[in-house]
Amino acid sequence: MTTTQEALLPGTRRALLHRIAVAQAEGRAPSLVAAVVRDGQAVWHGARTSVDGHGPDETVQYRIGSITKTFTAVLVMRLRDEGLLDLGDPLEKYVPGTGAGEATIAQLLAHTAGLAAESPAPWWERTPGSLRPELSDVLGEQPLLHPVGRRHHYSNPGYTVLGTLVERLRGAPWEEVLRDEILEPLGLHRTSAQPEPPHAGGWAVHPWADAMLPEPTEDLGRMAPAGQLWSTTADLARFAAFLARGDDRVLSAESVREMRTPAAPAEAADVVDGVTYGLGMQLQRRDGRLLVGHSGSLPGFLANLTISVEDDVAAVVLANCTSGPLLGAVGADLVRIVAEAEPRIPEPWRPLREVDSTVLDLVGQWYWGTHAFGVRASADGLITLAPLAGGGRRARFRTNGDGTWTGLEGYYAGELLRPVRRPDGSVSHLDLGSFVFTRQPYDPEAPVPGGVDPEGWRGIG
Structure with a gap:
């Protein structure tokens, strides 16, 4: 050197x-x-x-x-x-x-x-x-x-x-x-x-x-x-x-x-x-x-x-x-x-070499209860789960090759993220260490533990 x-x-x-x-x-x-x-x-x-x-x-x-x-x-x-x-x-x-x-x-x-x-x-x-x-x-x-x-x-x-x-x-x-x-x-x-x-x-x-x-x-x-x-x-x-x-x-x-x-x-x-x-x-x-x-x-x-x-x-x-x-x-x-x-010059953004439809099924907005999260897929083959606003648990996940993902850092380090699919192959919800993430807050179509009140969301009156 x-x-x-x-x-x-x-x-x-x-x-x-x-x-x-x-x-x-x-x-x-x-x-x-x-x-x-x-x-x-x-x-x-x-x-x-x-x-x-x-x-x-x-x-x-x-x-x-x-x-x-x-x-x-x-x-x-x-x-x-x-x-x-x-x-x-x-x-x-x-x-x-x-x-x-x-x-x-x-x-x-x-x-x-x-x-x-x-x-x-x-x-x-x-x-x-x-x-x-x-x-x-x-x-x-x-x-x-x-x-x-x-x-x-x-x-x-x-x-x-x-x-x-x-x-x-x-x-x-x-x-x-x-x-x-x-x-x-x-x-x-x-x-x-x-x-x-x-x-x-x-x-x-x-x-x-x-x-x-x-x-x-x-x-x-x-x-x-x-x-x-x-x-x-x-x-x-x-x-x-x-x-x-x-x-x-x-x-x-x-x-x-x-x-x-x-x-x-x-x-x-x-x-x-x-x-x-x-x-x-x-x-x-x-x-x-x-x-x-x-x-x-x-x-x-x-x-x-x-x-x-x-x-x-x-x-x-x-x-x-x-x-x-x-x-x-x-x-x-x-x-x-x-x-x-002399701040570090970031690496150029590059698109994915190949697009995996099963990964695209996971990206976008999810809810843990009423907390909004986003899942993003990056060119390095990882996915990132992060809150859409404010602080909270954020982690990158590495694929295990069988449809599941393992957390690499923070609260979810070593934890398993498992996409649960319906009979038609679409994703029902994400299971992350038993926590259920759904596309809508407390989605009644997903098996949310404790169930979802059948009357749905309501006002005070």
Whole structure:
């Protein structure tokens, strides 16, 4: 992937540069680098100040912390897609004896397994991984702080367990599996478990003085699947494009969409910001825009990857400081700047290749009780059910090939829509999860549960 600065308008590029310049100056970061992805390609790269005496660019490595978790989640989803596990399987089936074996793979991915946020002392981010050689050293004597499946509680040990799961089922170290199954296929040649030059050094900036202190760079050992990786803006731009679109060499578009689907509720402290969690990805609604991705931090480094799938825009922001700039806000702003200044050009409307009369029987106006809905068929082969006015349940449906349709999203995700036909082949009504949709409000010709008063509609008098 090449960085094509000319792909964005000069005003947009200046606005992006201004945003990261403000973040670097006000956040007092030794250096800050960023990239923007549009239409699956990196279209802008920006940097402020220097790394080890030279200007940072898209090839300089920074530590990305918990963005590593998304890589680990992709490896687990690959195992699921190959039929080697089910997300509903308990951990005990594959990694016995942990003390948390009743938690499912999906709960570990979504941080709802009830595990502690951190490993037992000493502070794992600032001490060698050799102090925790066994999984039991990471989980401790009492791994569970909460009932399994009851609440979302972010857990670094949970992703250590998932890394062990990958190793057990692949018969190879996590780092080797990562390289073979994600890094090489996607061309992420500057992403690695150990820093490779050129790379940034990690710094702590004094909170009350413009002074700096070098931070230690520890190998996390067994906890590597939770936060070990180093990467660049160029590599993470490629990874962002993959997370938005999928790549059949690694994971299908359908499976990465599943990763981006909420799988855990927000913690009480996060409700105001609308932060939820999918399967290895954070989700947030900001300025009316659904953003997915992940943040990361380790001593000396901050990282953020933010994607707006609807706008087809993503941003990567990396800094080499322990605290300071709020990279989540910066990433969201970079996405917003591009999405608003240069809105996505919609794909041309195209008619259906072939017209299926049985599908045309379904389109048009329907009533759920007295609520008016419309069904529309689109060229992608899907049908959409949506309210004709106001808010309400809206969903797209995929054909099952037997006359029935399965909901893809929202309230009707996974639910079956079944057109019920009369003996002459015409459609009497739609059965959607037992709800009856009719062509007229409470159509007396349709089998509406509870029946329809034979006197019909009337006035008050």
